Amino acid sequence: MERDKIDQSKIDQGKNENANQTDINRNENSNQIDINRRQFLSRSIRTGVAVASVGAVGYLFHDPKGSSTSSINLNVDHVTSLKSINSDSGKDNSNSTQSSDIWTIPDFSIPEQAGKLAIVRGEDRTKTLEAALKALGGIDKFIKDGDVVLIKVNAAFAVSPILSATTHPDILSKMIRICYNAGAKKVKVTDNPINDPASCFLLTGIEAATKQNGAELILPRDEYFKNLTLQNGRLIKEWPVLKTPFDGVTKLISMAPIKDHHRSGASMILKNGYGLLGGRRNIFHQDIHTIIAELARMVKSTLVVLDGTNTMMTNGPTGGSLSDLKPTHTLIVGTDPVAVDSFGSTLLGKTHQDLPHLIQASAAGVGTVDYLSLKPIILAI
Amino acid sequence: MPQANLKSSIKQSIISMIIIGLLIFISIALFNEQFEFNPAVKILASKLNLPPTTMQVDLLTSSKTDLPSLPQTNLSENKLSSGVVEKKLESIIRLIQPFEPLSAPEFFDNATLSDKIDGKAELYLPAGFKSLSCQRFKLNTIKVTTNSDSNKTVDLSKSSPQTNTDPDLWIELFIYDMTLSDNSFAVFSRQRRENSTTTSIAQYSYQTENALFFVHGHFYIEIIASSASSDAVKSMSDLAKVFINDHPNLEPKKMDVPDLFPTKAIDKDNLGLNLQKNSLNIDKNSLILDKDSITLITSDAFGFEKFDNIYTASYTLNGISATAFISKRASIEEAATLAQEYSKFLINFGGKPVELKEHSIGSKNNSIDSKEGLTNSKIAKVFYGVEIMDTFEFVFSSGIYLAGVRETESLETANSLANQLYAQIAVNSKDSKKIEGKN
Known part of the structure; x- marks a missing residue:
C-alpha cells in the first residue's frame, strides 16, 4: 500500500508537472506574465519611484525665467495689453510668490512741512542743495535723530553720470552726508533700474557715492518685491512693488534729474516712482500718464530733490549725447512733488499743461501744479 | 513556471534599462545645455555676420584700409600668475588695440528693446526695428618689455596713434538693425542733435563731444563715450571704422526724394x-x-x-x-x-x-x-x-x-x-x- 501511495504520489506529481507544463505552454502561447500580487506591487512601486525621480530632476533643471537679458522680475506671464490686465483685476502672476497680504508704502510726508518749495539757481549742485535745505529751514526739519532714511534715486540706465540720465553721484553723496549729520541712524539707497542693476549702480557712480559715504546700497532682488494694490487704482493692482528696502524706514527722499521723455513728455520726481515697480512694467507705457499719477498717490516722500543743473532737453529718457543737455543750473527742493515737477517742466520749455500726469496727480490731491501758490523761496548762488 | 517568468522579466528588464538609459541620456544633455552659451546669441551672431561658433573674436592679421596699424591683442584665455584661468568676454565687434570688452554683449528684440532704452523704443519699433546688439568697451594702455633693455618697459600706446589719457574712459556701442536702409536713415534723422558736426565716416553721420552716430546700410549705429575728450573722439572713430570695414557691400542709402x-x-x-x-x-x-x-x-x-x-x-x-x-x-x-x-x-x-x-x-x-x-x-x-x-x-x-x-x-x-x-x-x-x- 505504501508502494501504491508512493506510486500514486509520483503519478500525482507527474500530473502536476504536466499540468504546470500545460500552463507554461498555455502562458507562453498567450504571452501572459504570470506574477503574483506582491511582485506586481513591487514592480509598480519601483517604476513609479523611477518616474518620479526623473521628474524631480527635470524640475530642478527647469528655468522659469528663460533666456533674457534682463535679470530682474522676468518670470512673469506675458501680458500683452492693459485690457487683459484690467480684465484680470490687474493681476500680474509674476515672480512674486509673496502672499497678496495688503500692504502699502507708508506715508513719509511730514504734515507740518507741507507745501514747502525752494528753487535755487547755481552751477554746483552740492551747493545749491545746501542752500535749498537751508532755505526750507534746515535738514533737521525733515531728518531727526535716529531716523532710517531711504533715498530713492533714479539709476534707470547704465550710463555715465555726465549724461544726466540718472541721479548724479555728487548730489547723492551730499545728501547722504547731510542726513548723517542730522542724526540719521542709517541711510539706504535703492532703485529698480531698467537696465541690469549692478551695471547701473556701478557705471552711474551711485554705488561708489553710496558706499563711500557709509550708506547701504540695496540692489533689487526678486524676493524683495511684493504685490501691492493701490486703493482706487486702475493700473496698480496686485502688482509687484519693491518692498524690502522700506523695512524699518522712517523717512523717504526722492532724488531725480529733469529729463525729456519720449513717451510721457518728462521724467522727473513723479516718474521716479516707476523705479519701485517690478514685473513687466513697460506694459504701462500704453497709459503712461495714468500710471505716473497712480505712482504719485502710491509714494509719499518726506522730501523731493529735482536736479535741473543740467537738463536733458531732447532724446530722453536715455539721452546719450552731451548736446542733449542744457545747463539750466537750477535745483528744486520741496515737499509737494507735483509743484516741484510743475516748475521743473518749465526748464524743459514746457508747462504742466503739456504733462497730463501732473494734472491727474493734482486732481487726485497729491499736490498742486500752481507752484507759485506755494510762495517758493527763490535763490541764486 | 519560474522559467517562463524569468524569460519575460529579462525582456522587461531590457526594455526598462533602455528607457532608463534614454532618460539618463536626456538628463545629461539638458545638464550640459544649461551651461552652454545662450543659443539665441549664436543666432544673432550669425545675423551680424560674426563667427558662428561662440562669438570668440576672430582676429584678423591684416588690417583693413583706413585702420590705424595697431597691435592686436590675443584674446585667448589668460593665465594669471596664480594659475587661475581668466575667461575673456566675447565681443560683438572685431577688437583692435586698445579696446577690450568692459561688459558682456547684450541683445534685444522687439519684445525686450524697452528693457534697454525704455520709452525711446517707440521711436524704433514702428520704424522696422529688428534687433539691437550693444556692448561696452574700455581702453587700455599696453606695456611691453623691449629686447634691447629687458629692465626697461615701453608704453606701446605711445608709439601707436591711439593714446589713452583717461583711464576711466569707456564706450558703449549700439548696433540697431533696422531691416532697411530707409529705416536706419529714419531713426538717424529723427534724433539728429543740433550743434553737431557732420563727419565723413559714413554717408550719413555726425558727432558731438562724446558721441558718434551714423548709418551703414540697414544699421543705425550709436557710439557713446563716458566722457568728452580727444581720446573719446578718436576711439569712437576707430570703432566705427572697424564696423564699417567688417560690413562691406552695404549700399549707402539712395535718397531721391x-x-x-x-x-x-x-x-x-x-x-x-x-x-x-x-x-x-x-x-x-x-x-x-x-x-x-x-x-x-x-x-x-x-x-x-x-x-x-x-x-x-x-x-x-x-x-x-x-x-x-x-x-x-x-x-x-x-x-x-x-x-x-x-x-x-x-x-x-x-x-x-x-x-x-x-x-x-x-x-x-x-x-x-x-x-x-x-x-x-x-x-x-x-x-x-x-x-x-x-x-x-x-x-x-x-x-x-x-x-x-x-x-x-x-x-x-x-x-x-x-x-x-x-x-x-x-x-x-x-x-x-x-x-x-x-x-
Missing part, C-alpha cells in the same frame, strides 16, 4: 510754366535749406496716421522759418487723395481754408472739394492751404508726389516755398511724363 528739396530759388522762366512771374520771383539767396535737417518720418507724420514715409526739411526764406515736406506715393490718385484728406484733417482740428493769391499754384481752385489745381495745366493735381494755430500749411500733390509746407507764420513764405517746391518737383522728378498729365 530729398533731392527734390530746392537748394536755391528757381526762376520760373527756366521752367516754361505758365505762372505769373511773381509767384516764383524771390531772391536766389533768400532761400536757405538746412540740409542736416532732412528727416524721414516713417509713420504718423504730423499726427496724421495716413502720412507715412514723409521727408521733411527746414527752410529759412527771407529770414522766416518754414518746414517743407515731400513724399513719393504709389500712384497719382493716392497722392491726390492724401493731400485732400490731410487738408480735411487740419480743418477738423480747427483749421481754416486759405484764400490763395491769384496765379499761385492752385489759386483758382482752392476748395477742398476740388480735384483740379491749375486751369492751365494738370501738373498739380490738388492744392490746399489751411491756416491753423496761427501758422500756415500748404499741401498739394504733383503727379505721384505729395508735398507741402508747414509750421510757418507767414502766408507769403508758405506760398513762395510751396511754389518753389512744386517747381523743383516739376524740374527734377523722374516721372515727368506723369506729372505732365500723360497718366
